[in-house]
Amino acid sequence: MTVALGVACGVVQAGQVTVYSALESDEIATYLDAAKHALPDLDIHVLRLSSGDLAARLLAESAQPRNDAIWGMAVTDLLDPRIAPLLTPVHGEHIDAMPARFRGADGTWFAPTGYLAALCVNREALAERGLPMPRTWRDLASPRYRGQVAMPDPASSGTGYMVLSSLTDAGRDARGMALVTAIARNVGQVTLSGSAPCKLARIGEFPIGISFAFSAMQSIRQGYPITMVIPADGAGYELEGSALMKGAAHAADARRFLDWTASPQAAALYRGFKEIVAAPGSVPSAEQQRQGLPADVVATLPARDFASAARERAALIDRYKRSTR
Incomplete structure (x- = not known):
C-alpha cells in the first residue's frame, strides 16, 4: 500500500x-x-x-x-x-x-x-513441546526443532534476505550457507514479510519465529509470552x-x-x-x-559488505532456493 x-x-x-x-x-x-x-x-x-x-x-x-x-x-x-x-x-x-x-x-x-535479526520465542509453546530455548543460529539447525520454526522468504522479505546474506557473507561463506540450509529444513512455514514469523510465534502457532528485534520487543510490550533472543553466534x-x-x-x-x-x-x-x-x-x-537488546549492540555489529550483498542478491536467493528444495 x-x-x-x-x-x-x-x-x-x-x-x-x-x-x-x-x-x-x-x-x-x-x-x-x-x-x-x-x-x-x-x-x-x-x-x-x-x-x-x-x-x-x-x-x-x-x-x-x-x-x-x-x-x-x-x-x-x-x-x-x-x-x-x-x-x-x-x-x-x-x-x-x-x-x-x-x-x-x-x-x-x-x-x-x-534493524537487527532476532528470534521471537514463545516460552509457553516451547514448554508444551518440551523444547529447550534456542540461543544460537546453530541451535536452530538441530533436528529437534524440525517443523517448529517460521521464517521469512528471502525472495520477498528484506528481513529474510538480511538473515541469508548476513550469515553467509553474501554467499561467500560455505559453512554459513550450510547452516542456513540446515535451518531451512526445520522451517514449518515460510512467510512473505519479516514481521509475520513473530506474529505466528505470538499466538503459539510456531514456538520460534525468525524476525527482527523491534517486532520481538513490540510483542513483549504487548504482553505476549515472547522472549527475544539475539543469536550469540552471529548478528544479522x-x-x-x-x-x-x-x-x-x-x-x-x-x-x-x-x-x-x-x-x-x-x-x-x-x-x-x-x-x-x-x-x-x-x-x-x-x-x-x-527485553534483551544488548547495551553495546552497535559495538558488537560485525562488518558487512553491503555492496556484495546487493550485487549477489538474485544469484544468492536462487542458490538458496535450489539448496532447500
Missing part, C-alpha cells in the same frame, strides 16, 4: 523537497513533527512506499527522477547496481560527523538507523540508508533535510523505533535492555 504524507513546515515556504521513504508511516509522522520545527522554512513532501515498491518506482523513474532524496531504505537495496548510479555524494555537518561504518565510502549514502542486521538523487531539482533543500535526519535531535527520536541508532553514544533504553 502506498501512503503519501505531506508536511508544510512553516508559513513562509522558502524551499521544498520531495522524499521517497520506506520507513513506517508512524515513524515518518513523528520525525517530521520535529523536522518542521528545525526547518520551519522548508516544505517537505514524503511519499511512503514498501521497500519493494520503492525500488520499483526508482527504477521506473530512473530516466527522470521525480524525488530529490531517499530516506530510510535498506542499504542493500540502495546499492542495487541499477539504483546506485542514480545517487550522488551528499555531505553536511551531521552527516559527516557520523561514524564511518554508517556512511558509504563514496559519500553516496549514510545510515542513521538499522541491515542499515537504513538515505541518499541524494543525482540531478535533484531541489538539491540544496534536500541536503538540509538529509543533514537534519543525521542530527542528534533526530537520533533522540529514533530510539523509540529502532534497535540500531548510529549516533555516537546512543545506547538502548533501559526497557529495550530488559
Whole structure:
C-alpha cells in the first residue's frame, strides 16, 4: 500500500523537497513533527512506499527522477547496481560527523538507523513441546526443532534476505550457507514479510519465529509470552540508508533535510523505533535492555559488505532456493 504524507513546515515556504521513504508511516509522522520545527522554512513532501515498491518506482523513474532524496531504505537495496548510479555524494555537518561504518565510502549514502535479526520465542509453546530455548543460529539447525520454526522468504522479505546474506557473507561463506540450509529444513512455514514469523510465534502457532528485534520487543510490550533472543553466534542486521538523487531539482533543500535526519535531535527520536541508532553514544533504553537488546549492540555489529550483498542478491536467493528444495 502506498501512503503519501505531506508536511508544510512553516508559513513562509522558502524551499521544498520531495522524499521517497520506506520507513513506517508512524515513524515518518513523528520525525517530521520535529523536522518542521528545525526547518520551519522548508516544505517537505514524503511519499511512503514498501521497500519493494520503492525500488520499483526508482527504477521506473530512473530516466527522470521525480524525488530529490531517499530516506530510510535498506542499504542493500540502495546499492542495487541499477539504483546506485542514480545517487550522488551528499555531505553536511551531521552527516559527516557520523561514524564511518554508517556512511558509504563514496559519500553516496549514510545510515542513521538499522534493524537487527532476532528470534521471537514463545516460552509457553516451547514448554508444551518440551523444547529447550534456542540461543544460537546453530541451535536452530538441530533436528529437534524440525517443523517448529517460521521464517521469512528471502525472495520477498528484506528481513529474510538480511538473515541469508548476513550469515553467509553474501554467499561467500560455505559453512554459513550450510547452516542456513540446515535451518531451512526445520522451517514449518515460510512467510512473505519479516514481521509475520513473530506474529505466528505470538499466538503459539510456531514456538520460534525468525524476525527482527523491534517486532520481538513490540510483542513483549504487548504482553505476549515472547522472549527475544539475539543469536550469540552471529548478528544479522541491515542499515537504513538515505541518499541524494543525482540531478535533484531541489538539491540544496534536500541536503538540509538529509543533514537534519543525521542530527542528534533526530537520533533522540529514533530510539523509540529502532534497535540500531548510529549516533555516537546512543545506547538502548533501559526497557529495550530488559527485553534483551544488548547495551553495546552497535559495538558488537560485525562488518558487512553491503555492496556484495546487493550485487549477489538474485544469484544468492536462487542458490538458496535450489539448496532447500
